[in-house]
Amino acid sequence: MTDSADRTDPTDLWADYLDPAEPRPELPADERRALDRLAATLGTPDLWSEPPAGLRAALLQAARREQGSPEPVAEPAPEPIAAPPVTAPPVTAPPVTAPPVTARPVTAPVAEQVPDPVVVPLHRRSRRTWYVSGLGVAAAAALVLALAWPRPQTQTYQIAGTALAPRASAVAELETRSAGLAIRLEIKGLPPAPAGAYYAAWLGGTQGSVPVGTFHWRKGGIPIDLWSGVAQDRYPNFFVTLQREGQAPSPSSAVVLNGQVGPTPP
Amino acid sequence: MTPADARPDPQPDAQSDARPEPVPADVVQAFGAGDVEALGTVYDAFHRAVWSVAMSVLHDRGLAEDATQETFLRAWRAAAGYDPARPLGPWLFTIARRTAIDVHRRESRPTQGGHAGEQDSVVSMPGIERAYDAWQVRSALEELPADERDIVRMSHFEDMTHREIAEALDVPVGTVKSRSHRAHRRLAGRLAHLMTGGDA
Numbered sequence: 001m002t003d004s005a006d007r008t009d010p011t012d013l014w015a016d017y018l019d020p021a022e023p024r025p026e027l028p029a030d031e032r033r034a035l036d037r038l039a040a041t042l043g044t045p046d047l048w049s050e051p052p053a054g055l056r057a058a059l060l061q062a063a064r065r066e067q068g069s070p071e072p073v074a075e076p077a078p079e080p081i082a083a084p085p086v087t088a089p090p091v092t093a094p095p096v097t098a099p100p101v102t103a104r105p106v107t108a109p110v111a112e113q114v115p116d117p118v119v120v121p122l123h124r125r126s127r128r129t130w131y132v133s134g135l136g137v138a139a140a141a142a143l144v145l146a147l148a149w150p151r152p153q154t155q156t157y158q159i160a161g162t163a164l165a166p167r168a169s170a171v172a173e174l175e176t177r178s179a180g181l182a183i184r185l186e187i188k189g190l191p192p193a194p195a196g197a198y199y200a201a202w203l204g205g206t207q208g209s210v211p212v213g214t215f216h217w218r219k220g221g222i223p224i225d226l227w228s229g230v231a232q233d234r235y236p237n238f239f240v241t242l243q244r245e246g247q248a249p250s251p252s253s254a255v256v257l258n259g260q261v262g263p264t265p266p
Numbered sequence: 267m268t269p270a271d272a273r274p275d276p277q278p279d280a281q282s283d284a285r286p287e288p289v290p291a292d293v294v295q296a297f298g299a300g301d302v303e304a305l306g307t308v309y310d311a312f313h314r315a316v317w318s319v320a321m322s323v324l325h326d327r328g329l330a331e332d333a334t335q336e337t338f339l340r341a342w343r344a345a346a347g348y349d350p351a352r353p354l355g356p357w358l359f360t361i362a363r364r365t366a367i368d369v370h371r372r373e374s375r376p377t378q379g380g381h382a383g384e385q386d387s388v389v390s391m392p393g394i395e396r397a398y399d400a401w402q403v404r405s406a407l408e409e410l411p412a413d414e415r416d417i418v419r420m421s422h423f424e425d426m427t428h429r430e431i432a433e434a435l436d437v438p439v440g441t442v443k444s445r446s447h448r449a450h451r452r453l454a455g456r457l458a459h460l461m462t463g464g465d466a
Contacts, residue, residue, distance in 0.1 A: 010461075014450075034461045044322070044423075046325060047400055055331060055334060063342055
């Protein structure tokens with residue numbers, strides 16, 4: 001990738017060695033070992049995984065609670081989305097009414113005292129309590145982040161897990177691009193697809209369903225990039241199904257995620 | 267860089283973390299004074315690196331959530347004693363690693379039988395030697411432009427060729443090649459201290 005004139009800088013050699021698509025240059029053994037280790041780290045799923053979006057809000061809420069500060073008010077969480085019947089194909093299922101979460105920005109009060117440096121053992125607290133009580137704040141923080149993201153054409157929607165995957169949820173970012181509708185999906189709580197199966201994502205509307213991509217979620221932790229050739233204003237129902245290999249290429253009845261990413265059709 | 271087993275407890279210092287402080291000085295001061303908003307800013311700057319340390323040690327998202335939140339709470343509680351003249355990153359890494367170890371020990375402890383002390387002494391943490399690498403590499407990745415970081419992820423994590431990346435991103439292969447080299451060059455430069463034996 002680099003010209004010979006650039007070779008005076010060892011960084012170029014290291015870059016070529018690190019890049020899996022480039023021929024590996026000759027390097028001293030200790031540098032090779034170091035670079036091999038770096039490359040191994042770069043290929044680790046743990047390295048690329050992302051903390052859950054609600055963690056920041058939960059952290060700040062816990063800190064405010066310790067301080068005794070009033071907690072910011074968040075709008076109530078949206079009504080849970082009713083899971084479609086497992087036997088009813090999502091193609092014909094009526095679109096769910098799950099508009100994007102709306103919430104007001106979080107405003108944090110200024111601390112009035114230095115916190116007690118004594119460390120409280122983590123196991124005394126209930127993670128469920130954090131999440132239940134922080135759900136509204138988490139939704140508000142997620143929307144604030146989405147609104148602050150410097151991509152004016154990006155729209156963010158909350159996608160809920162169904163009865164088949166009640167712990168699953170996702171945030172879908174939709175962006176209209178020249179090639180089509182780019183969908184970036186950040187999933188939480190969805191188990192990996194079992195062997196012989198995979199997940200398929202769809203956009204559905206009154207005219208049927210259109211596939212927008214498949215994934216297995218066996219490594220997890222990173223956003224999934226999907227593409228759609230149809231617009232969400234005519235196909236406003238976004239859902240994810242569990243598919244069996246060899247099955248017909250149409251949505252199965254096993255819907256695991258479901259949400260609305262456009263206007264509800266009349 | 268030495269082998270993992272020869273580096274049981276690395277500590278990043280100011281030299282190995284020699285890069286612009288990602289948190290403004292006034293925010294660091296407010297953090298030291300217990301400001302919750304400043305805690306949020308510190309979280310924004312370091313949460314991915316802390317998360318990677320937790321995941322590298324614990325390999326479990328639920329436990330990593332606990333460890334990440336506890337890391338920032340511990341740092342916030344102890345920030346009054348933190349010297350704002352020193353870089354925040356190495357201090358946070360130390361707390362993150364210790365917290366992950368604590369969470370691991372807590373989870374490894376038997377819930378019955380009263381042998382907690384014995385169990386603590388034999389607990390093994392195969393990921394602990396990777397925590398330092400995880401912190402360094404994730405921090406370096408955070409400094410890359412998003413388009414370059416995406417290419418590094420696709421190359422190393424998703425095992426995609428330049429041609430596959432070009433198709434996925436809808437850009438010419440030549441663009442992917444140049445971005446890839448630029449990204450790997452930035453990474454190598456940022457992590458040069460690991461290449462020249464300056465582990466910590």
